[in-house]
Amino acid sequence: MIQRVKSLIKKQILPPLKKSQRKVQRLAFLLRGPEKLDFEFETLPKIDKGVAIAEIVKDLDIPANLPYDLNEKLAFFQEHGYVVLEQIYEHKELEQVWSEIDHVLENNENYEIEAIAHRFNEQKLTPVKDIPKKNLTGIGARLNDYHDSSMKTKVLSTNPFLRVFLEAALEKNIAIFQSLVFKYSSQQAIHQDFPWVTSQIPSHLAAAWIPFEDVHPDSGPLIYYPGSHRMPKFDFGNTGILFKSGKSLMDPEKDFAQFLDKTLKENKLNGEVLLINKGDALIWHGGLVHGGTPIKDLSKTRKSLVVHFSSINGLKTHRYAPTPENAYETINGVRIYDNGHLKHLKNIL
Ligand SMILES: O=C(O)CCC(=O)C(=O)O
Ligand SMILES: [Fe+2]
Numbered sequence: 001m002i003q004r005v006k007s008l009i010k011k012q013i014l015p016p017l018k019k020s021q022r023k024v025q026r027l028a029f030l031l032r033g034p035e036k037l038d039f040e041f042e043t044l045p046k047i048d049k050g051v052a053i054a055e056i057v058k059d060l061d062i063p064a065n066l067p068y069d070l071n072e073k074l075a076f077f078q079e080h081g082y083v084v085l086e087q088i089y090e091h092k093e094l095e096q097v098w099s100e101i102d103h104v105l106e107n108n109e110n111y112e113i114e115a116i117a118h119r120f121n122e123q124k125l126t127p128v129k130d131i132p133k134k135n136l137t138g139i140g141a142r143l144n145d146y147h148d149s150s151m152k153t154k155v156l157s158t159n160p161f162l163r164v165f166l167e168a169a170l171e172k173n174i175a176i177f178q179s180l181v182f183k184y185s186s187q188q189a190i191h192q193d194f195p196w197v198t199s200q201i202p203s204h205l206a207a208a209w210i211p212f213e214d215v216h217p218d219s220g221p222l223i224y225y226p227g228s229h230r231m232p233k234f235d236f237g238n239t240g241i242l243f244k245s246g247k248s249l250m251d252p253e254k255d256f257a258q259f260l261d262k263t264l265k266e267n268k269l270n271g272e273v274l275l276i277n278k279g280d281a282l283i284w285h286g287g288l289v290h291g292g293t294p295i296k297d298l299s300k301t302r303k304s305l306v307v308h309f310s311s312i313n314g315l316k317t318h319r320y321a322p323t324p325e326n327a328y329e330t331i332n333g334v335r336i337y338d339n340g341h342l343k344h345l346k347n348i349l
Helices: 002-010 017-032 053-057 070-080 091-106 151-157 160-169 254-266 340-345
Strands: 082-085 114-116 142-144 174-182 206-211 222-224 281-285 290-292 304-311 328-331 334-337
Touching: 053 070, 053 160, 070 082, 070 160, 082 160, 091 151, 151 174, 151 206, 151 304, 151 328, 160 174, 160 206, 160 281, 222 281
Parallel strands: 174 334
Antiparallel strands: 082 281, 114 142, 142 174, 174 304, 206 281, 206 304, 222 290, 328 334
């Protein structure tokens, strides 16, 4: 019998054993039903454990000229899973960073910084010098970990007004996990970040969304679902609340999207569209459901930088390839690991 199955696989009449095994496992999983899962309580940041805000902020190094009320913003974040910090950036700083990004996009033939472009190289990370300019500067392109190469972007991402909030939301001593630069809306379906953006402590995750221009309603603004950071988590099957390619039993797009739609409805959580201004930043909780809405006017850009953060305890090395000596820089009190794969690109701009 086994020989017969093997020969059918060889003749490609049956899918490879691993795939068919997973199909059986998936069926059993669907019959069993998902488990009730969540982040491990012990690992949660203090704010998610319900620790009093006064207690959380007491050990932090709070800048004297903080332009917002930290306690008030933290209470809002605790309840809603997002917060907008208004006018924490000088417009001039944002303009300088974008003009550097624009220079790289326009002179891509000179740079090995990596990007993903729509319908190019099967959506794989590719050096920008190998991506046609049309794809690189068009809709659907994103620069990956641009901050590795740009000290200006490291400084922007570690702004002390942003840093102190993230420390309160995660833990004192934070690290950059990853960054993305978008010129247009990602038009990405709604999702949560924690199943993919995974450090050693999945609950230690928050992101900052920093626009380089006022967000236009027709540019495909970000959409987010206040309160969704606390809704029940999806069971990917075999891999719990995290998605692991080749191991998870449930489909990361179809099944997960269906679950989110259903759970948002059951919990009566409605989406809000983010129309913030240049100088502001949005912070979202790692569990907040969000996505990029479709672009209504294809001529409208939505220039932005997304930076995902974890704690140092959650992220002990660079996520790709730790350098043997585990090299890192500390900028404005935030740890930024060297990317061992792309050492030659460090701070080249
Ligand atoms: O900016 C966007 O449209 C979405 C980006 C996003 O979901 C992410 O970086 O996690
Ligand atoms: Fe996301």
